[in-house]
Amino acid sequence: xxxxxxxxxxxxxxxxxxxxxxxxxxxxxxxxxxxxxxxxxxxxxxxxxxxxxxxxxxxxxxxxxxxxxxxxxxxxxxxxxxxxxxxxxxxxxxxxxxxxxxxxxxxxxxxxxxxxxxxxxxxxxxxxxxxxxxxxxxxxxxxxxxxxxxxxxxxxxxxxxxxxxxxxxxxxxxxxxxxxxxxxxxxxxxxxxxxxxxxxxxxxxxxxxxxxxxxxxxxxxxxxxxxxxxxxxxxxxxxxxxxxxxxxxxxxxxxxxxxxxxxxxxxxxxxxxxxxxxxxxxxxxxxxxxxxxxxxxxxxxxxxxxxxxxxxxxxxxxxxxxxxxxxxxxxxxxxxxxxxxxxxxxxxx
Amino acid sequence: xxxxxxxxxxxxxxxxxxxxxxxxxxxxxxxxxxxxxxxxxxxxxxxxxxxxxxxxxxxxxxxxxxxxxxxxxxxxxxxxxxxxxxxxxxxxxxxxxxxxxxxxxxxxxxxxxxxxxxxxxxxxxxxxxxxxxxxxxxxxxxxxxxxxxxxxxxxxxxxxxxxxxxxxxxxxxxxxxxxxxxxxxxxxxxxxxxxxxxxxxxxxxxxxxxxxxxxxxxxxxxxxxxxxxxxxxxxxxxxxxxxxxxxxxxxxxxxxxxxxxxxxxxxxxxxxxxxxxxxxxxxxxxxxxxxxxxxxxxxxxxxxxxxxxxxxxxxxxxxxx
Numbered sequence: 001x002x003x004x005x006x007x008x009x010x011x012x013x014x015x016x017x018x019x020x021x022x023x024x025x026x027x028x029x030x031x032x033x034x035x036x037x038x039x040x041x042x043x044x045x046x047x048x049x050x051x052x053x054x055x056x057x058x059x060x061x062x063x064x065x066x067x068x069x070x071x072x073x074x075x076x077x078x079x080x081x082x083x084x085x086x087x088x089x090x091x092x093x094x095x096x097x098x099x100x101x102x103x104x105x106x107x108x109x110x111x112x113x114x115x116x117x118x119x120x121x122x123x124x125x126x127x128x129x130x131x132x133x134x135x136x137x138x139x140x141x142x143x144x145x146x147x148x149x150x151x152x153x154x155x156x157x158x159x160x161x162x163x164x165x166x167x168x169x170x171x172x173x174x175x176x177x178x179x180x181x182x183x184x185x186x187x188x189x190x191x192x193x194x195x196x197x198x199x200x201x202x203x204x205x206x207x208x209x210x211x212x213x214x215x216x217x218x219x220x221x222x223x224x225x226x227x228x229x230x231x232x233x234x235x236x237x238x239x240x241x242x243x244x245x246x247x248x249x250x251x252x253x254x255x256x257x258x259x260x261x262x263x264x265x266x267x268x269x270x271x272x273x274x275x276x277x278x279x280x281x282x283x284x285x286x287x288x289x290x291x292x293x294x295x296x297x298x299x300x301x302x303x304x305x306x307x308x309x310x311x312x313x314x315x316x317x318x319x320x321x322x323x324x325x326x327x328x329x330x331x332x333x334x335x336x337x338x339x340x341x342x343x344x345x346x347x348x349x
Numbered sequence: 350x351x352x353x354x355x356x357x358x359x360x361x362x363x364x365x366x367x368x369x370x371x372x373x374x375x376x377x378x379x380x381x382x383x384x385x386x387x388x389x390x391x392x393x394x395x396x397x398x399x400x401x402x403x404x405x406x407x408x409x410x411x412x413x414x415x416x417x418x419x420x421x422x423x424x425x426x427x428x429x430x431x432x433x434x435x436x437x438x439x440x441x442x443x444x445x446x447x448x449x450x451x452x453x454x455x456x457x458x459x460x461x462x463x464x465x466x467x468x469x470x471x472x473x474x475x476x477x478x479x480x481x482x483x484x485x486x487x488x489x490x491x492x493x494x495x496x497x498x499x500x501x502x503x504x505x506x507x508x509x510x511x512x513x514x515x516x517x518x519x520x521x522x523x524x525x526x527x528x529x530x531x532x533x534x535x536x537x538x539x540x541x542x543x544x545x546x547x548x549x550x551x552x553x554x555x556x557x558x559x560x561x562x563x564x565x566x567x568x569x570x571x572x573x574x575x576x577x578x579x580x581x582x583x584x585x586x587x588x589x590x591x592x593x594x595x596x597x598x599x600x601x602x603x604x605x606x607x608x609x610x611x612x613x614x615x616x617x618x619x620x621x622x623x624x625x626x627x628x629x630x631x632x633x634x635x636x637x638x639x640x641x642x643x644x645x646x647x648x649x650x651x652x653x654x655x656x657x658x659x660x661x662x663x664x665x666x667x668x669x670x
Contacts, residue, residue: 043598068603071628076599189466201596206564208599211624325590325601327564 020299027306034310035085038317039077043324046073076208083207083215084316084330085309086222087275088285090267092308093222095282096289096301097229097264100236101257106170108283109268113150113176115279118265118272119203120180121146123187136213140221144269150176151261205278205331207316214274221270226305228263232256233297240297278331280338281308287345311337405523408516409504416478416501418525423477426464428649429505430455432517433481435533435650436526444475451643451651469494479503481520483648507648508593509576510541510656517650537653541580544660547667548582554663556583557607557631560594562623567597573648581660582667583609599625607631609663613642638662 040051046069053063054070055078062070091109098107098114109115121142129135157172158165188199210218229236235256238246247253271278285308286300293299315333322328404414423444424430430449433442439454447463449455459475462468464483469491472480480495480502492502503523505516514534521530556578560566568574569590578585586605587597602625610631614620620639622632631637640662644655661668 042600044600044604067628068606072600072603076603076625080599201564208564320598320600325587325598326592327596327598 016296016298019293020302023293023299024302024306027303027310031085031306031310031313034313035081038081038313039073041317041321042072042077043320043327044069044072079210079212079215080207080316080320081313083210083218083274084312086215086218087207087271087278088281088308088310088312089226089305090218090222090271090308091278091281092285092289092304092311093226093229093301094264094267095308096286096297096304097236097260097267098282099286100233100240100297100300101260101264102169103240103242104169105287106283107173108280109147109264110277110279110282111170111177112154112173113180114147114154114265114268115272115277116177116180116184117146117148117150118143118269119146119277120183120187121149121269122273123184123199127187127191136211137217140214140217140270140273143273144266147265147269147272148262150180151265155261201329202276203331204329205276205334207275207312207330208320208327210274218270218274221266222305225263225267225270226302229260229267230298230301232260232263233301236260236297236301240295276329276331278312278334280334280342281312284338284341284345285311287342291345405503405519407502407504408506408519411504413501413503415503415523419477419479419523421475421477421479422524423461423472423475423480424449425461425467425480426483426647427451427455427643428647428652429481429483429520430458431647431649431651432520433524436517436521436524436529438524438526441524443477444472467491473498473500479523481505483507507573508571509573510580510652511576513573513648513650513652514538516648533650537650540653541656544656545580545582548660548664551582551664551667554583555586555606555608556663557586557602557605557610557626557629559610559612559623559626562621565597565599565602565623565625566594567602569593569595573652574645577645577652577656577659578611581656581663583659583663599623602626603629605629608634609636609638611638611640611659611662613645614639615642 036052036055039055040046040048046065050063050065050069051073054061054065054073057063065073094114095108098109098112099105101107121144122139124146125135125139125142129138154169154172154176157175158169184203191199235246235251238249238251239253239256241249243253286304289300289304289307293303312330312334315337316330319328319330319333402414402416404412407413420441421443422433422438422441424433424442425446427446427448427450430442430445431451433439434452434455439452442455442458444459444461445455446467447460449458449460459471461471461475472495477500480500482492482502483505495502503520505520507513507516514537517534517537518527518530521527521533558568558574558578560568567587567590568585569587569592571591571593575585575588579588586607590597602623606629607626608630610622610626610629612620620637622637626632638659640655640658644651644658
């Protein structure tokens with residue numbers, strides 16, 4: 001009897017795995033297609049066929065592109081698209097993780113003040129250590145520290161005797177967000193005028209100009225953090241029943257909470273350090289994913305990674321082309337798409 | 350009526366009473382405040398209607414009533430401070446910003462904050478009879494507060510060298526220094542045409558003006574920089590892009606293949622070529638020029654110094670004697 005039940009559970013796990021893999025492969029296919037399409041769209045018109053040819057040859061053959069055109073394609077556009085993908089994946093996975101962990105549909109890096117914590121960390125590192133080569137490694141580290149710091153503060157503020165209630169959590173998040181916003185305003189005011197301009201842009205999310213180092217960090221963080229959260233998805237499923245019940249079912253609640261917080265902070269820290277605060281990704285994408293694939297975190301978290309990557313790539317393609325050769329901050333586009341979408345989801349739910 | 354209200358209030362908890370008192374106090378304070386400002390207005394408009402004032406139009410198209418010969422001037426940008434001194438009206442300057450460091454006397458003048466965040470209280474306390482600002486857009490709430498106190502605000506908004514000359518003439522007229530203004534503009538114009546004559550026969554150099562490297566910012570059609578580059582024998586690759594200062598696409602910057610890069614220097618920032626421009630002909634041929642931001646980002650008399658330096662950088666051979 002017990003054995004029969006176990007094999008049933010095992011079969012269930014297998015079918016979830018199969019389903020997750022199929023969904024993720026489908027999303028990956030769409031993602032690759034989007035990467036190709038968005039790399040032939042841009043402020044500078046590149047010859048379509050030659051660009052495709054150069055892309056598929058992996059840059060080994062110029063396919064008739066001039067050196068400038070190939071620089072635009074491989075040194076500007078493609079790194080930017082990859083950064084958009086890793087930032088989108090990071091924020092969406094982090095959002096899905098927070099929502100499951102805190103049992104709160106509104107939990108999102110931006111709303112919880114965690115993005116702002118990372119932004120303050122990045123700014124502190126920029127103000128004190130400048131923009132040189134060594135500080136490039138320091139920036140994500142400081143952003144990570146800022147993200148951990150603010151998530152710790154939010155969590156402590158929200159935690160009562162009975163655990164963190166969803167309402168208190170959002171309130172604490174709003175308080176920390178507004179506090180950190182004023183810290184950011186303070187820091188930008190202390191900096192000189194020309195730098196302020198770049199910073200206000202950066203704060204709204206800006207995917208251009210990330211160095212190879214930062215891009216590498218963002219990609220590694222997205223993959224590593226995504227895997228960590230996915231591995232804890234089953235525990236998160238149980239914790240969604242309530243931390244007490246999860247504990248009774250054998251989940252090491254404290255450990256899972258710590259790991260998920262650290263993993264999500266890593267994701268948020270790396271993406272903020274490389275591109276500022278891109279809002280709404282962590283909120284809208286997990287909800288959309290849940291609407292279409294159900295609420296099993298084992299499927300939701302990896303699917304959110306791919307969907308988030310897709311969303312930010314599309315938003316950034318709009319941001320860099322719609323008023324070309326000028327540019328909009330990508331955060332403005334994600335908010336423009338994200339806010340109405342979220343209202344729609346709220347009204348439907 | 351007040352007594353009645355108090356009676357009814359006393360039946361409630363003391364907390365409510367305290368609250369009502371506070372509210373009443375607040376109402377009184379508001380009433381007093383609005384009264385005092387109402388009292389003030391006729392007084393100032395009275396002086397405004399006397400023969401000592403006249404009406405002029407500033408560069409934002411706004412009609413401003415100003416005294417014939419302002420005695421207490423506040424400037425809210427370094428270029429305006431420089432113009433006021435160049436016009437010989439420096440002794441009447443009672444307030445300027447922390448950015449105003451030229452000429453040296455300007456540093457001794459009372460500071461009212463910086464251009465982006467001037468302190469309204471400080472300005473009012475200085476009792477200026479005119480406040481000079483440059484480009485109105487950022488200062489809307491603030492200008493309203495000065496309007497309410499009937500302190501005239503004169504806006505200058507130059508977009509090219511000719512616009513700077515026009516500002517100097519208007520300010521000369523406004524401050525009663527017409528002769529000095531005519532002479533100043535005459536001199537500046539002569540220097541500018543000397544530069545233009547020197548580079549006239551030279552091949553035009555394409556220039557990218559870099560405001561900040563990452564994210565990449567540049568100057569567009571409406572910026573005096575574009576005009577300056579043209580006069581210095583160059584052509585800004587972003588000359589046709591709408592706007593004054595803007596975030597510019599990295600891709601478009603690469604594709605523009607500028608022969609020279611110009612950037613403003615000064616402050617703590619090092620000269621750093623934008624990543625997108627590092628393989629441009631300009632960077633490869635080491636034609637990257639830093640020109641003092643004090644010249645280039647202040648549309649005042651020293652913009653011509655900037656023009657001279659720019660022309661010498663772009664066409665060194667034209668200036669060899």
